[in-house]
Structure formats: C-alpha cells, structure tokens
Amino acid sequence: MYSTDTRSLVRKHIFIALKGKTNGHKFLAQALQLGSIAFLSEKKQQINNIIVVKNTLIAMIYTASNFIKQSINQRIAITGSNGKSCVKSLVFLILKNCSSIESVFAIPKNYNNYIGFSKSIYSISHKKKQAIFELGMNHTGEIKTLSTILNPTIASITSIGNAHSKNFSKYLDIIKAKMELFDSLPNKCIEIVNINSNTIKSRCKNNTNCKIFTFGKLPWVDIQYMHLNKLFIVIFQNKFSKINFPLNNIHIFENSINALSISLSIGIDFALASKCLEYALPIPGRIFPIFLYNNIIILDDSYNSSPESIRVGIKTLTFINAKRHILILGPIAESQPNYMKSIIESIQHSNIHISIFFNISLKNISSKIYSLNRVIWANNISTLARILPLLLKKKDVILLKGSRKYHIERVAYYLSKLYKQKY
The missing domain is CATH 3.40.1390.10 (MurE/MurF, N-terminal domain)
Structure with missing residues (x-):
C-alpha cells in the first residue's frame, strides 16, 4: 500500500x-x-x-480514485451538518450483519482534505465490496472534489445547518457547499432524500438517470416513519416495523431512518435491517448516555457544537422522561457573532428547567436570555464543580453541549466520579 x-x-x-x-x-x-x-x-x-x-499530490489522488472505482462496487457518500458519523456507523452496522463484515469498509473518520481521504482509500482491502465514506467540509468546493475522487453510487445529505458558519458569509453558501454532493453525482446513482427537509428536497438533483429514494413522515415516500407515544414505527412497501431505542432517543431514530434508506436502496432485507438498528450503540461524545446513581443521566454531546446541533440536542433532551431537563452549554468554536440568539429561542420553546452557560462571553448573549426559566453562569470548570452537587436531584437528565476544543467533556468525567457511574 x-x-x-x-x-x-x-x-x-x-x-x-x-x-x-x-x-x-x-x-x-x-x-x-x-x-x-x-x-x-x-x-x-x-x-x-x-x-x-509532475505533481505527487495529483498523482496520489488520481490513483486513489481509480483504485476505488475499479475495486469497490458500492460507494456510499454521507455528508451534512449533523449526524454524519451516526448514519455512517448505523449503515456499517446493518451491512456487516446483513451481508458480511468481511465485505464492508467504513472510513474511520470524516476527511475534508484530499490527502487523508486518499490515504483512507488506499487502506481498503481488496476483499471489500462496499465502502461507506463520511465527507466533511470547511470551505466551498471541498465536497465536490471529494465526491469526484470517490465517484459515489449512493449519496445522502443528513441535514444542512449553520455548522462552519465562520467560513461562509451567508447560510445560502453553506447550502450550496453541502449540495455539491448531489450536484456532482454521476448518472445511475442513488440519491437518498430527506423529504422533511425543504432545503434538501427542493435542491436534489433533477436527473432522470439517477434514482431518488425518499424518506420522511409523508405517506407517499419510500420509507415513512412516525413516533407515537415514544413508539418508533417504520413503514416500507406496506410492511411496518417497531424499533426500540434506549432512552427513546429521537436523534438516533431519525438518523436510523437515513441509514435504513441507504441499506434498503441497495437491496438489504427490511426486517433484518430494522432489527439490526436495535443493537446500535451510541457514539462517545455524540449524545452519549452516561447513567449515574439517583437515576441521573448525562447526555454527553461534547464532540462538536453548532446552533443546528444544539437544537438537535435540545430536542433529544426534552424527548426523554425526566424530573427536570438541564442544559449545560459551553462555547461554540465556529459560529457567527449572534449565534446565541437562535439558541436561546430554541431553549424558550423547549421544556428545559435550568440552563447553565459555561465559559460563554457575555457579549454573545441575547437579551432574550432573561425570558428563560432559570439561568446559571459558570466561568470555568471549578465554578461548575461547586454548583452541580448543590443543584442536581434524582431523575435529572443533563445535556452537556459544547465544542471539544474547550474540553467540556471533563464535566461528564467529574459528574461520573461524583455520582459513581452505574454502568
């Protein structure tokens, strides 16, 4: 190699x-x-x-592209502002159990640089027949280039939000950058389209040579899903399946439908694929549940943070039965100046009892913060460590959210020590 x-x-x-x-x-x-x-x-x-x-980088990219096009039959590309890693892991879970683990490759992490992306291609064994790639980006044109290298046969965009907003002057530019995946697809590929997202639905490729595979809550889609009284139901070709998730995690469920759509579009059995999803394990740092004594639960979502992912986290938090819902929010690494305004609006419209703002500059705070239920400020982890033992009660559920560069995961570690992690 x-x-x-x-x-x-x-x-x-x-x-x-x-x-x-x-x-x-x-x-x-x-x-x-x-x-x-x-x-x-x-x-x-x-x-x-x-x-x-003449140019070793171009030669490396060219040979990597030729290698994967000739050796891997099904090349799956996943991008989006949130949920890429979760969808990738779920697709891998389904394919390795419904086909063969020997034939499936999943990229270890997302790459938005051509060197890392090409090197990951070179690491694929000749035994593999299916490859799942997570495409990241920071700037316009990156997804288009990565897609050209990969030449995917199946493509999915999980969501489009304000992630990496510092690198773009307006939200429309983020949409265009993410949609490069669909815009650069070759003929005879499959587009996985989330009908619930008006942005993705309206901009999916209008190409009669591409198959459009849809999912959403509307009855005319290929895969319809619904959640009724915390019960998750999926309908496909007049067959339905009930899927059980730990903590009734709405975030995992919605990503699961995307993964299920990818799997069914290439012929995986519906019943088997649905059953596989019940064995999905949460990913550390990505709404990862930590169970403590006194029935306290931490949702560790400290891997990354953006206004869109915070909204997803809040939705997941308030969907879980709890005595109180508590949000601990740290700084966002990549954001526009007024990012807190939309976040506070999300908190206002949710059932969050206590909001703790950790190491967030006052200049980023909207005046709407005064309309929230209960607000606590903490300048550092030491302050937070003094507050939390006095604050937490039985059956509290805590969402821990912030960019990983600020090491907010240390709060989860501290609480695990304080309340002794159960399992």
Missing part, C-alpha cells in the same frame, strides 16, 4: 513524497532504509523503483 510519512511507514509500502509544511522528498533515503519497495517523486533520484511525476 501507500505511505506519505516515514514515521508511520510500513515495510513494502510505496512511499509518496508530498510537498507541504515538510518536503517529503527529503525523506526518500530514509523511506528506502525503512523498507519501501517503490517511490513516487517529483524529482529524479538515484534510487531504484522510483516513478517521477
């Missing part, structure tokens, strides 16, 4: 000398000593088995 870094180079791999912060051409001799069998370079060297190209 291929390597671009001598620190992680494996014997008999091909070494690609890339130019960046460090010039890989300086390490060709070291790569030879470490056991590389061939080399991709922009300069001629006195080394055997060296291939000279």
Whole structure:
C-alpha cells in the first residue's frame, strides 16, 4: 500500500513524497532504509523503483480514485451538518450483519482534505465490496472534489445547518457547499432524500438517470416513519416495523431512518435491517448516555457544537422522561457573532428547567436570555464543580453541549466520579 510519512511507514509500502509544511522528498533515503519497495517523486533520484511525476499530490489522488472505482462496487457518500458519523456507523452496522463484515469498509473518520481521504482509500482491502465514506467540509468546493475522487453510487445529505458558519458569509453558501454532493453525482446513482427537509428536497438533483429514494413522515415516500407515544414505527412497501431505542432517543431514530434508506436502496432485507438498528450503540461524545446513581443521566454531546446541533440536542433532551431537563452549554468554536440568539429561542420553546452557560462571553448573549426559566453562569470548570452537587436531584437528565476544543467533556468525567457511574 501507500505511505506519505516515514514515521508511520510500513515495510513494502510505496512511499509518496508530498510537498507541504515538510518536503517529503527529503525523506526518500530514509523511506528506502525503512523498507519501501517503490517511490513516487517529483524529482529524479538515484534510487531504484522510483516513478517521477509532475505533481505527487495529483498523482496520489488520481490513483486513489481509480483504485476505488475499479475495486469497490458500492460507494456510499454521507455528508451534512449533523449526524454524519451516526448514519455512517448505523449503515456499517446493518451491512456487516446483513451481508458480511468481511465485505464492508467504513472510513474511520470524516476527511475534508484530499490527502487523508486518499490515504483512507488506499487502506481498503481488496476483499471489500462496499465502502461507506463520511465527507466533511470547511470551505466551498471541498465536497465536490471529494465526491469526484470517490465517484459515489449512493449519496445522502443528513441535514444542512449553520455548522462552519465562520467560513461562509451567508447560510445560502453553506447550502450550496453541502449540495455539491448531489450536484456532482454521476448518472445511475442513488440519491437518498430527506423529504422533511425543504432545503434538501427542493435542491436534489433533477436527473432522470439517477434514482431518488425518499424518506420522511409523508405517506407517499419510500420509507415513512412516525413516533407515537415514544413508539418508533417504520413503514416500507406496506410492511411496518417497531424499533426500540434506549432512552427513546429521537436523534438516533431519525438518523436510523437515513441509514435504513441507504441499506434498503441497495437491496438489504427490511426486517433484518430494522432489527439490526436495535443493537446500535451510541457514539462517545455524540449524545452519549452516561447513567449515574439517583437515576441521573448525562447526555454527553461534547464532540462538536453548532446552533443546528444544539437544537438537535435540545430536542433529544426534552424527548426523554425526566424530573427536570438541564442544559449545560459551553462555547461554540465556529459560529457567527449572534449565534446565541437562535439558541436561546430554541431553549424558550423547549421544556428545559435550568440552563447553565459555561465559559460563554457575555457579549454573545441575547437579551432574550432573561425570558428563560432559570439561568446559571459558570466561568470555568471549578465554578461548575461547586454548583452541580448543590443543584442536581434524582431523575435529572443533563445535556452537556459544547465544542471539544474547550474540553467540556471533563464535566461528564467529574459528574461520573461524583455520582459513581452505574454502568
């Protein structure tokens, strides 16, 4: 296979000398000593088995693209502002149980750079027949390029919100950037369309050579879903299935419908796929439940944060039966100046009893905050540690939300120690 870094180079791999912060051409001799069998370079060297190209990065991307197009039959691309990792994990769960774990590959994490994306392609075994990719982005054009490399046969956009809003002047630009996935699809592919999202529905590709597979709450879609009295029901081709989720997690349920749509669109059995979803495990840092004594539950959603993901988290929090719903909100890394206004509106329209704002600058706070039920300020983790033991009661459910760069997950660790995690 291929390597671009001598620190992680494996014997008999091909070494690609890339130019960046460090010039890989300086390490060709070291790569030879470490056991590389061939080399991709922009300069001629006195080394055997060296291939000279004009641009090693373009050559790396081109060969990765050719490799996956020729070796993987079903290439699934997932993007969106929220839920990408969850949908990817759920699709992998279904496919590995309904086909064969030996034939399914899921990208370890989302990449919005071409080097990481290409290297992940090179790591795919020739035994794999299905590959699931999570496409991230920070700027316009990134998803289009990643999609061109992958040439997906199935594509899904989970949602479009204000994530990465610092890099875009207006929301319409975020929509265009996310929709690059559908806009760049080849013919004869499958688009998974969430009919509940007017943005995605109105902008899906109008191409008669592409199959549109729809899901939503309306009766005419391919997969219809509903939740009645905390009961989750899915209907497909006049068959229905009841799915049980821990804590009646509405967030996991809605992502599950997306994953189910992807799986059914390639012929997986409806009953088997639905049953697989009941064994889905939550992902740490992504509305991950932590059960404490006194029936206190923490929903750790500290992996990342945006106004849209906060709204999703609040919806999930208030959907769970609890004596009190408590929100602990930390800073957002990528946001526009007035981001707190929309968040406070979401809190206003929810059943949140206590809102704790952690390490958030006062200049970002909207005047609407004074209309909330109960508000507590904490400047740092030490302050929060003094407040929480006096505040929490039996059967409280706490949503812990904030960008991971601020290490808000330490609050979950502290509470787990204080109240002794049950399991």
